[in-house]
Amino acid sequence: MYAKVIVDVPAKPTNRAFDYVVPEAMKDLVTVGSRVGVPFGPRTVQGFVVELHEGTELDPAKLKPIAQILDLIPPLTPELVKLARWISRTYLCHEITALQAMIPGALKAKYERHVKVDEHGGRRGGHENVLMLPVPNQEEILNYVRKQETVRLETLLEKFAGDTLLVKQLLEDGVLTEVHMVKDRMSAKKALTVFPPENPEQLAAWQEELPARAAKQKLVLEYLQKHPEPIKLTELLSRLHITAAAVKGLAERGWVRLEEVEVQRDPYASRTFRPTSPLPLTPEQQKVFDCIKDAVLSGEQRVFLLNGVTGSGKTEVYLQSIQTCLDQGREAIVLVPEISLTPQMVERFKGRFGNRVAVLHSRLSHGERYDEWRKIVRREVSVVIGARSAVFAPFTKIGLIIIDEEHESTYKQEESPKYHARDVAIARASEHGAAVVLGSATPSLESMYRTGREAVLSATPDRPAFELLTMTSRVEGRPLPRVHIVDMREELKNGNRSMFSRALYKAIEERLHKKEQTVLLLNRRGYATFVMCRTCGYVANCPHCDISLTYHQSSRAIRCHYCGYAERELTACPDCGSEHIRHFGTGTQRVEEELSKLFPGIRVIRMDVDTTTEKGSHEKWLTIFKNRQADLLLGTQMVAKGLDFPHVTLVGALAADSVLNLPDFRAAERTFQLLTQVAGRAGRHELPGEVFVQTYTPEHYSILSASKHDYQGFMLKEMLMRKQHNYPPFHRLVLITLSHEQVQLLIRSGEAVAARLKELASQMQAEGTELEVLGPVASPISRIKDRYRFQCMIKYRGEMDIAGLVQQAVAVLDDAVKQRKLTVSVDVDPQILM
Numbered sequence: 001m002y003a004k005v006i007v008d009v010p011a012k013p014t015n016r017a018f019d020y021v022v023p024e025a026m027k028d029l030v031t032v033g034s035r036v037g038v039p040f041g042p043r044t045v046q047g048f049v050v051e052l053h054e055g056t057e058l059d060p061a062k063l064k065p066i067a068q069i070l071d072l073i074p075p076l077t078p079e080l081v082k083l084a085r086w087i088s089r090t091y092l093c094h095e096i097t098a099l100q101a102m103i104p105g106a107l108k109a110k111y112e113r114h115v116k117v118d119e120h121g122g123r124r125g126g127h128e129n130v131l132m133l134p135v136p137n138q139e140e141i142l143n144y145v146r147k148q149e150t151v152r153l154e155t156l157l158e159k160f161a162g163d164t165l166l167v168k169q170l171l172e173d174g175v176l177t178e179v180h181m182v183k184d185r186m187s188a189k190k191a192l193t194v195f196p197p198e199n200p201e202q203l204a205a206w207q208e209e210l211p212a213r214a215a216k217q218k219l220v221l222e223y224l225q226k227h228p229e230p231i232k233l234t235e236l237l238s239r240l241h242i243t244a245a246a247v248k249g250l251a252e253r254g255w256v257r258l259e260e261v262e263v264q265r266d267p268y269a270s271r272t273f274r275p276t277s278p279l280p281l282t283p284e285q286q287k288v289f290d291c292i293k294d295a296v297l298s299g300e301q302r303v304f305l306l307n308g309v310t311g312s313g314k315t316e317v318y319l320q321s322i323q324t325c326l327d328q329g330r331e332a333i334v335l336v337p338e339i340s341l342t343p344q345m346v347e348r349f350k351g352r353f354g355n356r357v358a359v360l361h362s363r364l365s366h367g368e369r370y371d372e373w374r375k376i377v378r379r380e381v382s383v384v385i386g387a388r389s390a391v392f393a394p395f396t397k398i399g400l401i402i403i404d405e406e407h408e409s410t411y412k413q414e415e416s417p418k419y420h421a422r423d424v425a426i427a428r429a430s431e432h433g434a435a436v437v438l439g440s441a442t443p444s445l446e447s448m449y450r451t452g453r454e455a456v457l458s459a460t461p462d463r464p465a466f467e468l469l470t471m472t473s474r475v476e477g478r479p480l481p482r483v484h485i486v487d488m489r490e491e492l493k494n495g496n497r498s499m500f501s502r503a504l505y506k507a508i509e510e511r512l513h514k515k516e517q518t519v520l521l522l523n524r525r526g527y528a529t530f531v532m533c534r535t536c537g538y539v540a541n542c543p544h545c546d547i548s549l550t551y552h553q554s555s556r557a558i559r560c561h562y563c564g565y566a567e568r569e570l571t572a573c574p575d576c577g578s579e580h581i582r583h584f585g586t587g588t589q590r591v592e593e594e595l596s597k598l599f600p601g602i603r604v605i606r607m608d609v610d611t612t613t614e615k616g617s618h619e620k621w622l623t624i625f626k627n628r629q630a631d632l633l634l635g636t637q638m639v640a641k642g643l644d645f646p647h648v649t650l651v652g653a654l655a656a657d658s659v660l661n662l663p664d665f666r667a668a669e670r671t672f673q674l675l676t677q678v679a680g681r682a683g684r685h686e687l688p689g690e691v692f693v694q695t696y697t698p699e700h701y702s703i704l705s706a707s708k709h710d711y712q713g714f715m716l717k718e719m720l721m722r723k724q725h726n727y728p729p730f731h732r733l734v735l736i737t738l739s740h741e742q743v744q745l746l747i748r749s750g751e752a753v754a755a756r757l758k759e760l761a762s763q764m765q766a767e768g769t770e771l772e773v774l775g776p777v778a779s780p781i782s783r784i785k786d787r788y789r790f791q792c793m794i795k796y797r798g799e800m801d802i803a804g805l806v807q808q809a810v811a812v813l814d815d816a817v818k819q820r821k822l823t824v825s826v827d828v829d830p831q832i833l834m
Helices: 078-090 095-101 138-150 154-161 161-172 202-209 215-226 233-240 243-250 283-298 315-325 339-356 366-375 388-392 421-432 443-447 453-457 488-493 502-514 586-597 617-626 666-677 701-707 709-723 745-764 804-822
Strands: 004-005 017-022 033-040 043-053 108-116 174-184 190-195 256-262 302-309 331-335 358-359 384-385 397-406 435-439 466-471 484-487 516-522 529-535 550-552 557-559 565-567 581-582 605-607 631-633 648-653 690-697 732-740 770-782 787-798 824-827
Touching: 004 095, 004 421, 017 033, 017 331, 043 078, 043 108, 043 174, 078 095, 078 421, 108 138, 138 161, 154 161, 161 174, 161 581, 174 283, 174 339, 190 233, 202 215, 202 484, 215 233, 233 488, 243 256, 243 565, 256 453, 283 302, 283 315, 283 397, 283 435, 283 466, 302 315, 302 443, 315 339, 315 397, 315 435, 331 388, 339 358, 339 617, 358 366, 366 804, 384 388, 388 421, 397 421, 443 484, 443 709, 484 488, 484 502, 502 516, 502 690, 516 666, 529 550, 550 666, 581 617, 586 605, 586 631, 586 690, 605 648, 648 666, 666 690, 666 701, 666 709, 690 701, 701 745, 732 745, 732 770, 732 804, 745 770, 745 804, 804 824
Parallel strands: 302 435, 302 466, 331 384, 331 397, 358 384, 397 435, 484 690, 516 631, 516 648, 605 631, 648 690
Antiparallel strands: 004 017, 004 043, 033 043, 108 174, 190 256, 529 581, 550 557, 557 565, 732 787, 732 824, 770 787
């Protein structure tokens, strides 16, 4: 049997499958999706089996055998292997990069040098079969290695520390040979466990046999008599305040058994979740649920776009749809855009489905994530909740995939493979005959466009049309919150230089008096957004990136949010020496400080990247807020989505137009979505809500539409603008970014790619297709980490082999990439153009 293996060497020449012989002993274990160790050149590397066949076109004598099989249960299903090929072609990445994205970090290979005894080896130079003459310790070393079959070289050198030269000699003479082994970065966690005898009645008799001085051993037997179930050794020792010697003495007598037992690293082991029952559905919810239910029961791929206003009860529809899926013996995946949403989602889903839920997100430890993933592989769970990468959960019977807040740009991966979770979900659903539900109060214009007539006419299996479902009312007919737009230019004219308008100040004061809660959104972390000298106009910029440094008061430092560069707070201008150096702009730290001054005694929780780096911090802050131990939740966009707190009656957006000024055609859409989402946090239960939007551009249509909760009005205006400028959803984009330390080489490379693109485009364009090449131009952030950045943009419409075109065009840079450290990044359907 022969296997085609994709090896863990992400390079252009190795971006294909290599043939290997499957050894007889491995034939029953190796399957498509298996992870193996294979010889590749002089070393052993990790690889994934992507095909098995009984013949080969190559000379079998020249093929090497697979060296190791790394898992008894393959980590990838054949469907995921096929999906990796699709991702590689669609998003123009190496196939190994797509395969690696599907497995947890614990399974990313590390390579170890091992040695083994070569029984046919001997002194080189014409005496191959003659073993060396015995040397003191030589036989001891060889027996030690023989006994273990292979030993890590570092372990051998540690054990025989005085014989380093002898080990080196044995390797040089070929008596010991070096082999490379592939190891996981992490293994299952095990704990030494005490097992009582099968017949607990013997314990009393054994206590009598023990001498009086063995008091601690008697204590152990007494405990096991009362609790005759296995117990971790560490737990037993801490309960009885004894040492391990007492238990080991009993094990030597054969009275108890000591064994290594696997322990699940469960991130929610210490939590209890209150079980919940299905709630009665409103007529709107019922109509939506019936459509999803029919799709799940039919076993055919269907994609729904659920446009439901904030508070309309989308989560309950998700829960009941998943129950239908589980009743069919099938599995469900639920994606959320932010880690901050995971705690509330986990509570709801664990409350409904208990231990059938696994959770995957980046704030779990490597071990916890690995164990949650292994629950899925072993079929111990049927529902997975997580961020973007949870779309790769190795399920085999998927019936439903839900993407909550589908409009969020976080569903697009920004490093290779630059996949979009929505499109991967649709591709998986097509293989499984599953339903996909994309839920949002503010669907992306690309998704909304795919519910229209034009999308239906041009639908393909890869890009199917979406079915639109709507929920226009909040549960129990609760009103949407009133939104007030505050023109900060007027506040300034009237002498108010504070970051809070008078109306918002008064509203916060009222909520404190009524003991209700407030959410404040400011999409900037840090204390001040830039530092400037008022004498000469100097602005503190990052020396490695073309971006200003942000001042952080808690650390008294100015920091780059792109490369992490930091320096001490400036007390004088480096250019002119003036002491008139000031902090401009407002960050979350500064707002927190201002709140404490204006409202003495106010309890504020600040949630931004700086306060949520620790594991479990999102859950900690949100639990404190939920338990009403804080009056105000202040944060960046992580507080804008999905959170549901009954006592929040006031929401304030402090700099509503901060996103509007970014050089991105989606700026207006992002502003509308963010304001609508954050407004939706207010008045979700019995108490009515109120929202204040502070802005310097109150006349902008995205802000006006958000204040009226008018998605249709915004969508029509924005669609018109997009159509005029050939932007998505009417055209698709591909962004090619080049980066290098030398600007001249970068300009030449950019021009070469653009010229080749234009040449190929003129040959490829067929009837009904359009293609335009823009650039090369400097990227909006033209330098990051001392590397300059240029970009070319392709706008196209219609069906064409865009991946083939880009690959051919970028091929003109192969030599520059090899020789001059030029990096080329291709982003298909980019979400961020910076």
